[in-house]
Amino acid sequence: MTRARAVSGRAAVATVALGMVTALCVACTPSTAPASGWGASPSSQSGTGDTTQPASGEGVGTSSTPSPGTPPGDDPLRGWSLEQQVGQLFMVGVDVHQQQDASWAALRDRHVGNVFLAGRSAAAPDHVLALVRSFTDLVRQDTTHDTAMLVATDQEGGAVQVLQGPGFSRMPSALDQSVMSVGDLESAATGWGSQLASAGINLNLAPVMDLVDGDPAENPPIGKWGREYGSSADQVVAHANAFSRGMRSAGVAVAVKHFPGLGRVTGNTDTTAGVTDTLTSRDDSSVGVFARGIEDGAEMVMMSTAVYERIDPDAPAAFSSVVVDDVLRGDLGFHGVVITDDVSAAVQVQAWTPGERAVKAIGAGCDIVLVSASPEQAAEMVDAVVARAQEDPVFAEKVHAAATRVLALKGDMPVAP
Numbered sequence: 001m002t003r004a005r006a007v008s009g010r011a012a013v014a015t016v017a018l019g020m021v022t023a024l025c026v027a028c029t030p031s032t033a034p035a036s037g038w039g040a041s042p043s044s045q046s047g048t049g050d051t052t053q054p055a056s057g058e059g060v061g062t063s064s065t066p067s068p069g070t071p072p073g074d075d076p077l078r079g080w081s082l083e084q085q086v087g088q089l090f091m092v093g094v095d096v097h098q099q100q101d102a103s104w105a106a107l108r109d110r111h112v113g114n115v116f117l118a119g120r121s122a123a124a125p126d127h128v129l130a131l132v133r134s135f136t137d138l139v140r141q142d143t144t145h146d147t148a149m150l151v152a153t154d155q156e157g158g159a160v161q162v163l164q165g166p167g168f169s170r171m172p173s174a175l176d177q178s179v180m181s182v183g184d185l186e187s188a189a190t191g192w193g194s195q196l197a198s199a200g201i202n203l204n205l206a207p208v209m210d211l212v213d214g215d216p217a218e219n220p221p222i223g224k225w226g227r228e229y230g231s232s233a234d235q236v237v238a239h240a241n242a243f244s245r246g247m248r249s250a251g252v253a254v255a256v257k258h259f260p261g262l263g264r265v266t267g268n269t270d271t272t273a274g275v276t277d278t279l280t281s282r283d284d285s286s287v288g289v290f291a292r293g294i295e296d297g298a299e300m301v302m303m304s305t306a307v308y309e310r311i312d313p314d315a316p317a318a319f320s321s322v323v324v325d326d327v328l329r330g331d332l333g334f335h336g337v338v339i340t341d342d343v344s345a346a347v348q349v350q351a352w353t354p355g356e357r358a359v360k361a362i363g364a365g366c367d368i369v370l371v372s373a374s375p376e377q378a379a380e381m382v383d384a385v386v387a388r389a390q391e392d393p394v395f396a397e398k399v400h401a402a403a404t405r406v407l408a409l410k411g412d413m414p415v416a417p
Contacts, residue, residue: 076407077400084145085403086385087111089362091152091339093372094135096121096128096162102376107138110382113406114150116372117162117201125167125199132200148410150368152203152255155196159225160206168195174208174243175226178235182242189246194416197251202413204247205302205339207240209256209293211286212263220268221258228263233285240289241296248297251416253409256293257302258341259328260317261286269305269316269341269348281310282327291332299409300337301328303366305348315360316349324365337367337409345373355384363388363395367402 077085091114092106098119106112115135121128132151139148153162158173171177171192177185196204208227216223216231229239244254260280267275280286290301303318312322318340328334343349343357352360358369358381369385371378389396 076404080145080403082389082396082399083382083386084111085399086382086389087144088113088147088403088406089368089385089399090114090358090378090382091116091150091368091370091372092378093118093342093344093370093375094131095119095375096123096131099131100375102378104135104138106371106375106378106382107135107143110379111143111145112378112382113144113147114152114368116205116370117151117153118372119162121163122165123163124165125163125195127165128163128199128201136200147407150203150253150406150410151201152205153196153201154205155192155201156206156208156227157192158227160227163196163199163201167198168192173226174229174239177243178228178230178239180239182238185239186242186246186249189243190249191246193247193250193252196247197416201252203253203255203300205255205257206247207243207254207256208258209236209240209289210258210261210263211236211289213285214264218266219263220272221262221265221270223263233289236289237292240293244293244296244298248414249416251414253299253413255300255302255339256290256298258304258306259287259290259301260284260304260308260311260323261290262304262306265306270346273347273350274307275305275348276307276309278309280308282331287327287332290328294332294334294336298336299414300339301334302339302341302370303328303361305341305343305346315364318343318366319349319357319360319364321364329365335405337405338365339368340366340370342370342372344371344375344377353384354380357381358385359388359395362398362402365398367405 087110090112092103092112094103094115094117096117096119136149139146154160155162156174157171157177161171164170169192208222210222210228211233212219212223212228213231222228229236247254263286264279265275265277269275303324305316305318307313307316308323311327312320317323324338328338340361343361349357354377361369362385369381371381389399
């Protein structure tokens with residue numbers, strides 16, 4: 001049985017001041033090593049060849065006008081303004097290395113209801129918790145309608161591990177995890193998840209379920225970094241699901257990624273435009289691994305931003321209703337929360353304005369737009385979604401449905417025994 005364990009916005013003030021967090025150097029890529037540290041809390045601020053490591057994860061007030069898409073009856077969003085509903089559909093990046101005021105402003109001014117710790121940190125769990133609380137303490141009736149936040153990070157292991165300080169185990173890559181027994185991996189993941197939970201994290205944007213069944217060296221986003229759980233569908237499913245079960249048993253939800261699979265592309269969507277998969281079809285084994293992850297209980301699915309020529313050649317997956325609604329929700333029967341990969345800085349989506357990206361993602365059926373690398377874009381994205389919902393009742397219904405799914409997840413988060 002599960003119950004809500006999202007970090008409370010009324011949590012006690014941490015005893016460790018944010019401004020005193022020790023700055024330590026940790027590699028953001030195999031060749032660069034910026035320091036880790038955070039600035040002061042919002043109360044003391046003005047408020048104002050591919051070698052790139054893969055990335056994960058004013059003034060719009062609260063209106064008393066109900067959403068155009070609000071249905072009558074027993075509505076979990078009754079009493080919510082449209083702006084507050086839209087805020088639940090965004091997850092803003094929080095740079096653990098150099099804090100941006102835009103991240104706090106997104107919560108205060110745009111009602112954004114979820115945060116993502118990005119970058120690389122060498123801080124201990126209590127320092128990370130202090131950072132988390134600087135955001136969760138902003139949960140109020142006038143910001144997130146007193147609704148707790150999803151607090152996420154990227155803790156895959158290997159090249160992708162945001163939290164690396166004392167108190168956080170150095171996790172092996174998924175490829176190395178794949179040689180462990182399923183039981184040993186689940187046990188290890190329970191320990192890794194407990195470390196996240198101790199720092200206020202309740203969502204891990206992992207595991208990777210991309211099937212890399214060709215030459216890993218020819219697959220820049222996944223295979224090149226050892227982010228895959230082996231080369232066969234059965235191996236990927238067994239080990240990714242063990243990782244997920246371990247996280248879940250520690251009270252941390254998971255997001256399997258990057259649907260419908262990045263294991264066959266030859267470009268990295270973070271750093272390259274025009275990334276296209278010419279092989280994967282709706283009934284492909286690459287899609288099948290996600291179906292089995294969903295059957296095992298994955299709370300969330302992250303969408304790829306690659307284009308899938310044999311599924312929908314006209315739009316990146318995160319902007320495609322064919323991929324999201326027809327394949328993921330229709331063919332696979334997924335009724336949980338769908339989140340985009342980062343659509344702020346990814347080169348793959350720069351042909352669209354920030355506002356267009358957010359509107360396209362929600363219109364395609366996504367529930368949460370991830371704005372991790374460039375949180376300053378959140379304001380434009382939120383405003384665009386609000387404006388579209390005000391003028392388009394069909395789109396407003398999509399906003400309402402997405403916000404309802406996000407609230408359902410927050411009310412049914414896994415908890416440790």
